[in-house]
Amino acid sequence: MTRRIIDILRLGQPDEAVTIKGWVRTKRELKGFAFIEVNDGSSLASLQVVLNPELENYDLLLKQLNTGASVEVSGVLVPSLGKEQRIELKAEILQVYGEADPQNYPLQKKRHSFEFLRTIGHLRSRTNSFGAVFRVRNACATAIHQFFQERGFLWIHTPIITRNDCEGAGELFTVTSLNLKQVPRTASQEVDYSQDFFGGPAYLTVSGQLEAEVMAMAFSNVYTFGPTFRAENSNTSRHLAEFWMVEPEMAFCDLQGNMDLAEAFLKHVFGFVLETCPEDMQFFNQRIDNSVLATAENIINNQFERITYTEVIALLEKADCSFEYPVSWGLDLQSEHERYLAEQLFKKPVIVTDYPVGIKAFYMRLNDDEKTVRAMDVLAPKIGEIIGGSQREERLEVLERRMQSQGLNPEDLWWYLDLRRYGTVPHAGFGLGFERLVQFMTGMGNIRDVIPFPRTPLSAEF
Ligand code: ATP
Numbered sequence: 343m344t345r346r347i348i349d350i351l352r353l354g355q356p357d358e359a360v361t362i363k364g365w366v367r368t369k370r371e372l373k374g375f376a377f378i379e380v381n382d383g384s385s386l387a388s389l390q391v392v393l394n395p396e397l398e399n400y401d402l403l404l405k406q407l408n409t410g411a412s413v414e415v416s417g418v419l420v421p422s423l424g425k426e427q428r429i430e431l432k433a434e435i436l437q438v439y440g441e442a443d444p445q446n447y448p449l450q451k452k453r454h455s456f457e458f459l460r461t462i463g464h465l466r467s468r469t470n471s472f473g474a475v476f477r478v479r480n481a482c483a484t485a486i487h488q489f490f491q492e493r494g495f496l497w498i499h500t501p502i503i504t505r506n507d508c509e510g511a512g513e514l515f516t517v518t519s520l521n522l523k524q525v526p527r528t529a530s531q532e533v534d535y536s537q538d539f540f541g542g543p544a545y546l547t548v549s550g551q552l553e554a555e556v557m558a559m560a561f562s563n564v565y566t567f568g569p570t571f572r573a574e575n576s577n578t579s580r581h582l583a584e585f586w587m588v589e590p591e592m593a594f595c596d597l598q599g600n601m602d603l604a605e606a607f608l609k610h611v612f613g614f615v616l617e618t619c620p621e622d623m624q625f626f627n628q629r630i631d632n633s634v635l636a637t638a639e640n641i642i643n644n645q646f647e648r649i650t651y652t653e654v655i656a657l658l659e660k661a662d663c664s665f666e667y668p669v670s671w672g673l674d675l676q677s678e679h680e681r682y683l684a685e686q687l688f689k690k691p692v693i694v695t696d697y698p699v700g701i702k703a704f705y706m707r708l709n710d711d712e713k714t715v716r717a718m719d720v721l722a723p724k725i726g727e728i729i730g731g732s733q734r735e736e737r738l739e740v741l742e743r744r745m746q747s748q749g750l751n752p753e754d755l756w757w758y759l760d761l762r763r764y765g766t767v768p769h770a771g772f773g774l775g776f777e778r779l780v781q782f783m784t785g786m787g788n789i790r791d792v793i794p795f796p797r798t799p800l801s802a803e804f
């Protein structure tokens with residue numbers, strides 16, 4: 343039976359007979375024998391395979407076994423004489439599935455820039471860096487489900503196509519089956535969406551929150567974890583047009599409980615990844631950002647700072663550094679401010695609460711001062727905002743008033759208001775950008791490099 347290379351590297355014993363399948367990373371020919379390193383994606387480290395001239399077709403094999411070729415190797419494990427590895431595989435039968443022409447296969451050099459690797463998105467996962475990224479990404483996702491499932495949260499699937507557009511006006515992708523060569527028009531020359539598939543305009547979701555609230559009002563604690571879409575026309579290292587979001591929603595919960603959950607959640611995910619991906623995390627610390635391990639320990643062992651927006655503004659006004667965007671009460675925090683707080687001032691994640699009503703969404707619960715809402719953003723060093731959440735407005739009249747003052751028609755969201763009409767409860771939740779979490783975890787500077795197939799303006803080829 344085929345063994346995973348990670349299992350052999352960890353547990354394999356001399357004299358064991360094993361079969362592996364994978365891709366050649368390197369080949370070294372020496373006098374009288376040769377080594378290949380084979381990787382199957384299960385671990386950062388590859389398994390060293392020793393080839394002796396007694397192998398059938400030895401000379402032909404050496405010609406075929408170039409970087410990128412796919413192979414199956416059967417043989418016995420032997421203690422390695424090299425210092426790099428404990429154990430290696432002495433090949434007895436070797437089959438080449440597919441060659442990779444060294445003249446053309448682009449992954450020849452040991453190190454390529456991430457920019458270059460983005461142009462070969464279909465091959466970059468075969469490199470050490472991307473192998474580590476996507477294993478850690480998988481561990482983060484596993485940790486997320488584990489965290490919520492252990493606490494009795496129901497995983498719900500919120501729709502990708504939605505008719506509600508109130509949240510991210512201006513950032514929506516339209517979903518249509520209208521013939522774009524012959525768009526039906528109304529008398530006033532508007533697009534006639536009544537002829538469209540859903541009988542009205544529809545969009546790719548920017549958040550599953552509103553639907554999560556529906557489900558929380560039946561199951562108490564729920565979470566969504568799925569793709570979200572924003573037609574962000576900005577090319578930043580922290581924004582994708584398609585990204586994954588984790589959104590827990592809790593009935594009978596206030597902002598305090600929301601902050602507690604967010605903090606416990608991040609601590610759990612970091613702990614799980616350190617435990618299950620130690621080699622990959624070491625790799626990031628050595629090659630990408632030498633602070634990721636310290637950051638992870640910091641997250642796990644320290645309480646997050648909790649501070650109100652109003653306090654933050656006072657601190658920023660006193661800060662002895664000049665910001666591109668000047669601060670004053672009422673303005674939204676820019677990423678430079680967020681990073682200053684998390685990196686310079688507190689040197690750990692900071693939870694900022696109680697933002698001005700004017701810069702936050704209509705569904706956030708109004709404070710008694712009527713100037714601020716029960717919002718919270720978790721700001722992380724190097725990333726800025728990683729989580730955005732709030733206690734939700736559970737009072738029908740206040741919610742209607744807030745919608746009207748933001749130019750929204752309460753009737754468009756009649757079902758959302760029904761949640762306040764029938765059995766309303768205080769509730770709260772947050773959204774975590776999954777890729778930002780993976781960036782934070784790995785130290786990867788660009789969000790395009792922590793999702794297998796990044797979607798950004800003018801780019802969706804692979
Ligand atoms: P930002 O100000 O950074 O654009 P936002 O205020 O638009 O964030 P929210 O609407 O609160 O963000 O979304 C919840 C979370 O989703 C954010 O905390 C962030 O982690 C993540 N996020 C938001 N937009 C993107 C994006 N375009 N690509 C990747 N992650 C995103």
Ligand code: MN
Nearest residue numbers: 513572574581
């Ligand atoms: Mn945004």
